[in-house]
Amino acid sequence: MIKYPTMKKVTEYSKSRNRDTANQGMALEDMINKTNEYYLQHDIAFINKRPTSIKVIKTSDKYKISEAVFLAPSTLDYVGICDGHYLDFEAKETASKKGFPKNNIALHQINAMKAIIKQKGITFAIIFLRAFNEIYLLDGQVLIEEYNNNKTIIPYEDIKQFGTLIKEGYFTPVDYIKVVKEKYFER
Amino acid sequence: MIKYPTMKKVTEYSKSRNRDTANQGMALEDMINKTNEYYLQHDIAFINKRPTSIKVIKTSDKYKISEAVFLAPSTLDYVGICDGHYLDFEAKETASKKGFPKNNIALHQINAMKAIIKQKGITFAIIFLRAFNEIYLLDGQVLIEEYNNNKTIIPYEDIKQFGTLIKEGYFTPVDYIKVVKEKYFER
Numbered sequence: 103m104i105k106y107p108t109m110k111k112v113t114e115y116s117k118s119r120n121r122d123t124a125n126q127g128m129a130l131e132d133m134i135n136k137t138n139e140y141y142l143q144h145d146i147a148f149i150n151k152r153p154t155s156i157k158v159i160k161t162s163d164k165y166k167i168s169e170a171v172f173l174a175p176s177t178l179d180y181v182g183i184c185d186g187h188y189l190d191f192e193a194k195e196t197a198s199k200k201g202f203p204k205n206n207i208a209l210h211q212i213n214a215m216k217a218i219i220k221q222k223g224i225t226f227a228i229i230f231l232r233a234f235n236e237i238y239l240l241d242g243q244v245l246i247e248e249y250n251n252n253k254t255i256i257p258y259e260d261i262k263q264f265g266t267l268i269k270e271g272y273f274t275p276v277d278y279i280k281v282v283k284e285k286y287f288e289r
Numbered sequence: 290m291i292k293y294p295t296m297k298k299v300t301e302y303s304k305s306r307n308r309d310t311a312n313q314g315m316a317l318e319d320m321i322n323k324t325n326e327y328y329l330q331h332d333i334a335f336i337n338k339r340p341t342s343i344k345v346i347k348t349s350d351k352y353k354i355s356e357a358v359f360l361a362p363s364t365l366d367y368v369g370i371c372d373g374h375y376l377d378f379e380a381k382e383t384a385s386k387k388g389f390p391k392n393n394i395a396l397h398q399i400n401a402m403k404a405i406i407k408q409k410g411i412t413f414a415i416i417f418l419r420a421f422n423e424i425y426l427l428d429g430q431v432l433i434e435e436y437n438n439n440k441t442i443i444p445y446e447d448i449k450q451f452g453t454l455i456k457e458g459y460f461t462p463v464d465y466i467k468v469v470k471e472k473y474f475e476r
Contacts, residue, residue, distance in 0.1 A: 148404040150364050155340040156354060167343060170354040177337050181368050186409035188375040217335040222373035 130195045130230040130237070133275035134180065140273045141184075147279050149182030149189060176210050178225070184279055187287065188223040190214070191242075195230035201258040202229055204249060212249050215242040224286050228268065228278055229261060238265035239281045317382045317417040317424070320462035321367065327460045328371075334466050336369030336376060363397050365412070371466055374474065375410040377401070378429075382417035388445040389416055391436060399436050402429040411473050415455065415465055416448060425452035426468045 131151070141147040152175070160169035178192045192211055196202055218225040225242035240256075244264045248256045266285060271277035318338070328334040339362070347356035365379045379398055383389055405412040412429035427443075431451045435443045453472060458464035 142404060145404075145407055148401075148408045148410070150339075152337075153340040153342040153360075153362075154345070156343060156357075158341070165358055167354065167357040167359070170343075170357055172352055172354070173340075175340075183375040183377070183405060183408040183410040186375070188370040188373070190370070214335075217329060217332075218370060220332055221335045221370040223335070223370040 128275065130193050130228065130276070131179075134193055134228065134278075137271075137274040137276050137278070138180075138182075140271075141279060147182060147184035147189075149180055149184070151180055152177055174210065176214065178211060178214050184282065185287070187282075188218075188221075189282065190218050190223055190225050192227045193230075194227055195232060197232045198255070199233040199258075200255050201261060202231070202256040204254055204256060207245070207249055212246055215246060219243065224282065226282075228276065229265070231258070231261070234258070237268045237276055238262075239268055239278055239285070240265040241285070315462065317380050317415065317463070318366075321380055321415065321465075324458075324461040324463050324465065325367075325369075327458075328466060334369060334371035334376075336367055336371070338367055339364055361397065363401065365398060365401050371469065372474070374469075375405075375408075376469065377405050377410055377412050379414045380417075381414055382419060384419045385442070386420040386445075387442050388448060389418070389443040391441055391443060394432070394436055399433055402433060406430065411469065413469075415463065416452070418445070418448070421445070424455045424463055425449075426455055426465055426472070427452040428472070 135151060138147070138149045138151075141149060155173040155175045156170045157173050158167050158170045160167070162168040178190050180193065181188075181190045183189065194202065194206055196206065215225045219242060227240045227242070227245055228237060229240055230237045238261050240261060241264070245256075248260065266281045268276055268278050268281050271280070322338060325334070325336045325338075328336060342360040342362045343357045344360050345354050345357045347354070349355040365377050367380065368375075368377045370376065381389065381393055383393065402412045406429060414427045414429070414432055415424060416427055417424045425448050427448060428451070432443075435447065453468045455463055455465050455468050458467070
């Protein structure tokens with residue numbers, strides 16, 4: 103079944119010492135976009151959100167679209183480069199207290215991750231667990247293995263054990279490059 | 290001035306021994322997309338077109354957009370990975386017999402190329418000169434230098450001298466990875 107992108111809901115989340123209250127209520131996507139702007143301005147990394155895939159059917163003038171349909175994407179949310187390393191990742195959030203529901207992962211995303219790993223790229227998911235106010239980086243290979251088991255959820259315990267908590271930087275709501283460098287660049 | 294994406298015109302081009310007649314009349318974008326599909330299926334590279342950047346204003350149902358506007362992109366047309374190397378490039382075509390008119394290059398594209406070079410990525414333009422039925426790969430650094438001089442065109446002679454002719458593969462209308470490997474991977 104093809105999963106079409108839908109508008110992401112922003113839900114309130116509880117206070118925590120881990121994350122600043124300034125970014126409360128912000129969608130994960132907005133936090134990552136803000137972080138990427140800072141990375142670009144400070145020559146830390148060049149990472150961009152892939153636009154939503156659509157097919158334009160009718161335009162009303164040069165700038166306006168009067169009819170279009172969403173297309174099924176075959177790629178992940180973000181792609182870019184940091185110090186010669188290719189990064190390609192998905193951003194996901196959930197309100198679940200049990201972990202990350204696997205019906206939020208589409209087969210095309212798993213296939214994209216497999217293709218990236220084959221080409222020696224770095225691929226992962228950034229998972230925002232709103233119930234715990236925690237954001238984790240979960241490696242693509244771990245995600246592929248979890249996807250293939252028979253559970254309906256990636257348990258919170260697994261995310262804690264195999265993932266890495268992403269802290270908030272002073273100017274970066276989700277300072278994931280810090281984790282990427284520790285996890286992948288030191289090899 | 291913001292340049293908005295417009296529909297690309299497909300113009301007929303003259304016969305040549307360099308390129309097969311089978312792909313005549315095909316837009317450069319379609320040729321690259323077909324090539325990328327082959328690369329993916331044969332584990333040669335994972336390269337994708339970035340969708341056109343739009344802002345959805347109104348949706349009529351889950352799958353349909355009834356109002357949207359084009360946004361100014363801040364990135365290049367294609368991005369991907371080949372054997373650990375980050376590739377990010379623009380695809381351009383022209384009917385000019387003099388070379389490549391520089392008003393086809395936007396400042397945001399030059400800035401993107403500079404950011405990619407800073408992060409040690411590979412960036413270039415694939416330029417289809419329809420008048421000669423030739424497709425060239427022109428390195429990003431060369432393009433930045435040409436952009437900054439006071440000519441209105443990148444002369445055909447410069448493209449021939451500094452660029453590399455991309456041949457047609459048996460299953461790949463624009464076999465650019467072959468050129469990329471020779472030009473960038475051997476260093």
